[in-house]
Amino acid sequence: MTLNEIVQKLISKFPDNILDSNPEGVEPFIKVAPSDIFDIIKFLKEDPEIDLSFLNLITGVDWNQDNRIEVVYHLSSVAFQSHKLAIHAFLDRKAPRIPSICGLYGAANWHERETYDLLGVEFEGHPDMRRMLLPDDWEGHPLRKDYQFPEEYHGIKWA
Amino acid sequence: MPYTDRKDYCASINENFGCCLAVEKLLGCEIPERADYLRVIMAELNRIASHLLVTGVFGLDTGAFTPMLHTFRERERVLDLFEEICGARLTYHYIRIGGVSQDAPEGWLNRVREFLDYFEPKIDEYNQLLSENTIFINRTANIGVLTPEVAINFGCSGPMLRGSGVKWDLRKNDPYSIYDRFDFDIPVGTGEKGAVGDCWDRYMVRIREMVQSVRIIRQAVDGITEGPIKAKLPRVLKVPQGEAYTRSETPRGEVGFYIVSTGEDKAYRMRLRSPSFCNLSVLAEISQGSMIADLVCILGSVDIILGDVDR
Numbered sequence: 425m426t427l428n429e430i431v432q433k434l435i436s437k438f439p440d441n442i443l444d445s446n447p448e449g450v451e452p453f454i455k456v457a458p459s460d461i462f463d464i465i466k467f468l469k470e471d472p473e474i475d476l477s478f479l480n481l482i483t484g485v486d487w488n489q490d491n492r493i494e495v496v497y498h499l500s501s502v503a504f505q506s507h508k509l510a511i512h513a514f515l516d517r518k519a520p521r522i523p524s525i526c527g528l529y530g531a532a533n534w535h536e537r538e539t540y541d542l543l544g545v546e547f548e549g550h551p552d553m554r555r556m557l558l559p560d561d562w563e564g565h566p567l568r569k570d571y572q573f574p575e576e577y578h579g580i581k582w583a
Numbered sequence: 584m585p586y587t588d589r590k591d592y593c594a595s596i597n598e599n600f601g602c603c604l605a606v607e608k609l610l611g612c613e614i615p616e617r618a619d620y621l622r623v624i625m626a627e628l629n630r631i632a633s634h635l636l637v638t639g640v641f642g643l644d645t646g647a648f649t650p651m652l653h654t655f656r657e658r659e660r661v662l663d664l665f666e667e668i669c670g671a672r673l674t675y676h677y678i679r680i681g682g683v684s685q686d687a688p689e690g691w692l693n694r695v696r697e698f699l700d701y702f703e704p705k706i707d708e709y710n711q712l713l714s715e716n717t718i719f720i721n722r723t724a725n726i727g728v729l730t731p732e733v734a735i736n737f738g739c740s741g742p743m744l745r746g747s748g749v750k751w752d753l754r755k756n757d758p759y760s761i762y763d764r765f766d767f768d769i770p771v772g773t774g775e776k777g778a779v780g781d782c783w784d785r786y787m788v789r790i791r792e793m794v795q796s797v798r799i800i801r802q803a804v805d806g807i808t809e810g811p812i813k814a815k816l817p818r819v820l821k822v823p824q825g826e827a828y829t830r831s832e833t834p835r836g837e838v839g840f841y842i843v844s845t846g847e848d849k850a851y852r853m854r855l856r857s858p859s860f861c862n863l864s865v866l867a868e869i870s871q872g873s874m875i876a877d878l879v880c881i882l883g884s885v886d887i888i889l890g891d892v893d894r
């Protein structure tokens with residue numbers, strides 16, 4: 425299948441939740457409504473003709489000018505070399521919440537934890553939503569554009 | 584750019600490579616042919632150096648001291664070649680956006696050929712010393728078995744994935760740079776000594792990959808052309824608005840660079856998908872039910888670089 429056909433199939437299956445798509449660009453992507461991310465990715469993973477069974481990465485981008493946080497999923501296929509797709513979902517910056525896809529990919533666990541740690545996105549249904557890289561009692565999420573680096577941490581000051 | 588050197592310090596050149604590919608994808612710039620060849624030669628030499636390190640250290644993990652002395656002796660020769668071309672022995676920063684930093688000095692390509700002639704028979708030596716060693720086989724076969732389904736599900740890549748018998752190498756399956764011009768095979772784990780995807784398979788894939796790297800370098804050294812080594816780019820790069828995700832094969836697996844640009848001279852957001860991070864996440868899954876003493880062995884065969892895990 426070409427990426428165009430994949431996206432057409434997806435749109436016919438989820439007509440209301442695919443907000444935008446560009447399967448023929450340099451970086452093929454679709455934009456989806458965050459509430460249905462689990463079902464959409466499940467369909468992409470489990471349809472044998474699409475087989476996006478390899479999760480490359482999950483990450484987030486803070487667009488503080490627009491008051492949004494974007495979560496990006498990069499999926500690819502092991503069976504079909506040309507199948508690569510980025511999935512974007514935009515969340516409200518004040519309370520970013522999105523369903524977790526840990527049930528689909530084991531790899532999602534650590535990626536979602538890192539996104540939570542650095543950008544503060546809550547993944548609903550994640551089995552272990554703790555910080556990944558920073559200490560558990562750290563305050564704030566450092567990759568937010570308005571983050572202020574703390575003066576000290578438990579009496580340790582940075583020069 | 585120099586940060587990518589420090590991320591996976593055992594495979595700096597492969598990391599540089601991936602980063603440059605992402606920026607060049609956004610810029611849409613063409614790379615001179617000679618630079619492409621130099622990149623491939625250096626990347627494959629670095630792959631050999633990195634696999635040598637892992638092989639030796641994995642021997643140490645399982646209680647074999649001597650193989651490390653042998654692999655480090657050969658690694659030293661690779662580092663000498665690196666020092667000659669770019670002046671550094673650890674953080675090379677050799678591959679630059681648009682090309683490479685320096686051309687090969689006179690006679691360097693011949694010295695690469697000499698190294699390959701010297702190195703190829705040494706691989707048999709490692710097999711005699713370590714791969715076929717009964718104690719080593721007893722410690723690694725059937726230990727930490729990673730099935731292909733779990734490997735794909737957890738996003739494992741590189742020797743981890745191939746050790747489980749999945750024929751997947753981005754140099755072949757999603758060719759970047761000029762890798763489609765070379766003839767080489769993808770070694771996969773076959774479960775010769777135990778189950779498919781055990782520690783021995785992962786180890787052996789690395790040994791066999793070194794043979795393939797030697798093949799690639801030979802073809803590249805023979806095919807290299809004369810010409811410029813850098814594309815003409817302005818001093819301050821303003822990358823056009825947009826985003827790019829590129830993936831490339833490092834000795835540890837798939838490294839991905841995701842860059843979001845808003846048209847400034849700095850990236851708005853950059854996220855690295857590092858192979859060690861994803862490979863390490865499967866550790867809990869594959870070590871369940873094994874002995875504590877085997878954990879060292881499993882961790883050694885996963886081959887993590889901690890700089891690559893926490894970036």
